[in-house]
Amino acid sequence: MNLSVHLPGLSLQNPILPASGCFGFGREYSQFYDLNKLGAITIKAATGETRFGNTTPRVAETSSGMLNAIGLQNPGVEKIISDEIPFLEQYSTPILANVAGSTEEEYEYVAKTLSDSGKVSALELNISCPNVKEGGIQFGTDPTLAASLTKKVKDISDVPVYVKLSPNTSDIKEMAIAVEAAGADGLSMINTLVGMKIDIGTGEPILSNHTGGLSGPAIKPIAIRMIYEVSQVVNIPIIGMGGVTCKEDVLEFLLAGASAVAVGTANFRNPLICPELIDALPELLDQYAYSSIEECIGRSWKNARESAPFSRS
Amino acid sequence: MNLSVHLPGLSLQNPILPASGCFGFGREYSQFYDLNKLGAITIKAATGETRFGNTTPRVAETSSGMLNAIGLQNPGVEKIISDEIPFLEQYSTPILANVAGSTEEEYEYVAKTLSDSGKVSALELNISCPNVKEGGIQFGTDPTLAASLTKKVKDISDVPVYVKLSPNTSDIKEMAIAVEAAGADGLSMINTLVGMKIDIGTGEPILSNHTGGLSGPAIKPIAIRMIYEVSQVVNIPIIGMGGVTCKEDVLEFLLAGASAVAVGTANFRNPLICPELIDALPELLDQYAYSSIEECIGRSWKNARESAPFSRS
Amino acid sequence: MLTKEDLIIVENKQIAKDTYEMKLTGEVVQFMTEPGQFLHVQVGDGWEHALRRPLSIANVERDNVSVVYKVIGFGTEWLAKQPEGQKINVLAPLGNGFPYKDVKNQHVLLIGGGVGVPPLYYLARKLKDQGNTITTVLGFQSKDAIFYEEKFQELGHCHIATDDGSYGTKGFVTDVVKQNAFSVEKYFSCGPTPMLKAVIQSMSIPGYISLEERMGCGVGACFACVCEANNDIDVKGYRKICQDGPVFSAKEVVLS
Amino acid sequence: MLTKEDLIIVENKQIAKDTYEMKLTGEVVQFMTEPGQFLHVQVGDGWEHALRRPLSIANVERDNVSVVYKVIGFGTEWLAKQPEGQKINVLAPLGNGFPYKDVKNQHVLLIGGGVGVPPLYYLARKLKDQGNTITTVLGFQSKDAIFYEEKFQELGHCHIATDDGSYGTKGFVTDVVKQNAFSVEKYFSCGPTPMLKAVIQSMSIPGYISLEERMGCGVGACFACVCEANNDIDVKGYRKICQDGPVFSAKEVVLS
């Protein structure tokens, strides 16, 4: 079975990649398996300068999910290029570099620096981080801001740009259409939903940042719905994510309209999840009589286009 | 321990009530226990005319949650008053009547009819049902529409009006502030998040309506976060809901800023959940050294007001 | 009598391909007198699986209730793994069963398909007790999926149809019914909706059918499990399968 | 050597109030040579509880690793209920342990509080093997929470402090340290952060501390478990407790 998928800038031998922020810069999980197995690797968000992120506690467990408020801790784009990416160059796996910032200028600087480095296959514009006071989510909930930022980053980037959408919005289709029009080559969705957990002992929020991003199986139905809606109104591919834990989930994301599937939280529970999913896919597709990944993509609405409640026009 | 809470129109002997749509009109669960135990009863949404709702399947299971797309099936406000509410009159428990519609006029008609009946203690304006094509969620994501509707319903209603907010929005504080300014006496939150599940066998969405509302423990962190945010920017009380399954959850909702707590999905798993929670509350409050419900409300941010990231000003 | 109770597993064994029979015991079993009623069964630990699973009463003997279930997804897989002695939480007995009480000394036909067969067994026993002559037609996918054939044989004639012809008549239950022209006065049927539709179309005598739908509450409170009512006889427009059914007169509802 | 493996429970018994000792066996145990390292333990079935729980290695004997855990919430409650023979999935061995290898023929002080005590036991055994003299000071809330006292006694002097004075010295471990003026050359400590802070302040000799923080991945990939690095010695600004720790030189980190 041929599992390959060809997306702008990313020629994937299979549709599975780790999600940004859940896989560091690859080193840790390379202790568990050969990273050449992966379709691609999404690395942790880069900002212009070193960021220390939020104070701890930064994670909390919730029903079938978790909250995180890391706050974009990272050594800064230059150190990422000099100290982190070289490790990944020993692998042939394409790198999708997650780009964050507080201002348009910071996003542009990070994007340009990564693109110019010649070491990454594509950028993932993180306009949806709920855990920082500035940047991140404002860009992710205002279509005009998002489009403007996308355009600027496209202008200075030589590699394709994927825009990572926030689910914390009443109309994600509008956001998707706006960034597509602004030149996005693809979409990543979804980032986390803003949530909170209170420690009933102390009476206060567990996370020191109070709120955090909800990820894991709890949010899968929201991710599937959003991908189903958005894939019907854009012509650019979607990297789908949100709660993937098993091979059936991967197929569900493809059927909803994703062209590739990223795995986040599940890595923490099962460091081998990505290679296990990749190994399991051929038999699963076979069982459901699909002969390629391509055939699965968007099948849920392609079958029943007439009755689909959403359409571009 | 005194569990009572006094809210506009609702003098609750305890802070526990079933959530709308998860308790029919009370008859079914009255087979399991005496409904006089409850703080209040929220009845299923009423519309102007009989509605048959969506075709089946109408529910699907998701991780720690469920999707529903009932589509506001109900016999219409008049039959509800003539055939359903009389059953509840044998109990002294206050009735919170959920009001739905496709147009402002329908909402007004339903609200007026219920208010005029003299049989309900308060109205819950459902501007957040994600499962109907018209009405419902549009009103719930546009602050101007929501405020206008609230005002109109307030004008014709003699009983207090609670507005039930949708979580499918990027800024729920804005919605809350708008309906408060328009005269809402209280808020109910949260309604369900729009989600989807695809049957990988058929390749199609399980729900015949395709999308449905996500409820249950999966959404609790989102509910807690929204109540925490909104309770700090409004001066009207909040009936909190979303994923309550145990006594600790009830306390978490109170600490977040809710003044009463509604239970939805958990009734389906455990028909006795409401009385069990009510019985368990005194010991729990005692254990955490609270001597009344009042003391718990909003404690998570009242303790630490200065550092709270949200404030009205 | 609607009860929530932890029943105890007395036996849990595979009886056909992917098909298990579980015997449970507890206080509420004494109230399970109506064939066609069902149990709403809690599956898994914690809240990852929030909804209960409806399973029909297949038989009641002394303090034991039997259910027969096919492994489909998480819940039934979980049930199949539970050991003897384990507690299973159920809401029961739910719904309205088959109206058998006034059926006496008649010749009745029972038509079942797949996991629609179980409730017909308890019904057959009750009908037999009332002096009725019973003919049963059961449909299965293939030979290895067949269960309860001997049990039905003990109560009357039992015809089997398999989709693939690996046992009995090749084809559907309706094929058996057509071929045999049974002279019966009433029929009772349970099985997949397409089968029920075919059965209703092929029969001109009074009949009762048991329906399936995805459920939330199982008790009539959530409106998840409705079906369309036959408007000729009722303008209410719908029925709740969990509360008004799962058994309906074949004329009462419209199958979609 | 980072491994994901199902270990098998050999023993799981309560040893003090709310405190259990679990012995596990499996292939990866042979690589658990460093006291201070930890296991990242999967709890519950399914995905309702998505995160693993970090637990320190308390001892290794032959093929068995011991952990000692206090029942706090869902995960530890679940662990306490697991029977012998049950499989427990772990990532192990994680983190960097106490730097004991070069410590020989010295007098060392071990200071532990509550469930910070367990890793010190395996450390004590290793240090003893290298000819060191060991003095231990352990703090517990009350008498019924005390565990491993005799085990530490076998390896050297063991002083106990309880918050309520129900056993040993009334007060904190630092009170014991002050009262005794031990002439030691090095200390190793593990316990709640306020205790560690007090310990660091009261000691002028070199020391190593083991930190706790809520974790996601447990392997260094998610940046959940950071602590501040002492800027005087390093400008990197933070350490990952799971990967760079959980043991740090007392001078290396700033406790908040």
Ligand SMILES: Cc1cc2nc3c(=O)[nH]c(=O)nc-3n(C[C@H](O)[C@H](O)[C@H](O)COP(=O)(O)OP(=O)(O)OC[C@H]3O[C@@H](n4cnc5c(N)ncnc54)[C@H](O)[C@@H]3O)c2cc1C
């Ligand atoms: C009144 C009634 C009586 C039934 N009696 C029997 C019986 O005696 N033996 C038997 O094997 N099956 C019976 N079924 C079907 C049985 O309920 C489903 O096979 C079962 O719920 C599948 O659960 P699962 O967790 O294995 O599957 P999953 O697919 O994991 O279930 C996911 C969700 O979908 C629901 N679901 C999936 N399939 C069905 C279905 N066919 N009908 C209703 N809900 C479904 C489940 O209840 C659950 O909420 C009956 C159904 C109804 C409505």
Ligand SMILES: Cc1cc2nc3c(=O)[nH]c(=O)nc-3n(C[C@H](O)[C@H](O)[C@H](O)COP(=O)(O)OP(=O)(O)OC[C@H]3O[C@@H](n4cnc5c(N)ncnc54)[C@H](O)[C@@H]3O)c2cc1C
């Ligand atoms: C490196 C390390 C070693 C540890 N060694 C031990 C030990 O040997 N014995 C022991 O009893 N405890 C130890 N702990 C603490 C132990 O991890 C927690 O008590 C445990 O995770 C609580 O889980 P729970 O499900 O019972 O509680 P819950 O409150 O239900 O847990 C919810 C979430 O919070 C996390 N959490 C809660 N309390 C803590 C805590 N104190 N530290 C870290 N995470 C926490 C859990 O891991 C889980 O993700 C150690 C912690 C760390 C970081």
Ligand SMILES: Cc1cc2nc3c(=O)[nH]c(=O)nc-3n(C[C@H](O)[C@H](O)[C@H](O)COP(=O)(O)O)c2cc1C
């Ligand atoms: C600990 C953690 C850190 C994350 N950091 C980032 C990040 O730096 N950039 C980003 O775009 N998304 C980040 N995410 C979001 C994930 O990439 C992903 O979109 C989300 O977690 C949903 O997928 P999941 O449910 O499989 O985890 C982070 C998620 C987690 C749990």
Ligand SMILES: Cc1cc2nc3c(=O)[nH]c(=O)nc-3n(C[C@H](O)[C@H](O)[C@H](O)COP(=O)(O)O)c2cc1C
């Ligand atoms: C089956 C079902 C039907 C519902 N019907 C209504 C309704 O008619 N009106 C309404 O305002 N909310 C309705 N809701 C939303 C609930 O009242 C509640 O806001 C939501 O389910 C979150 O709470 P929970 O997680 O405890 O279920 C419904 C929810 C479910 C699950």
Ligand code: FES
């Ligand atoms: S399942 Fe709730 S009404 Fe039937």
Ligand code: FES
């Ligand atoms: S827990 Fe993920 S970096 Fe430490």
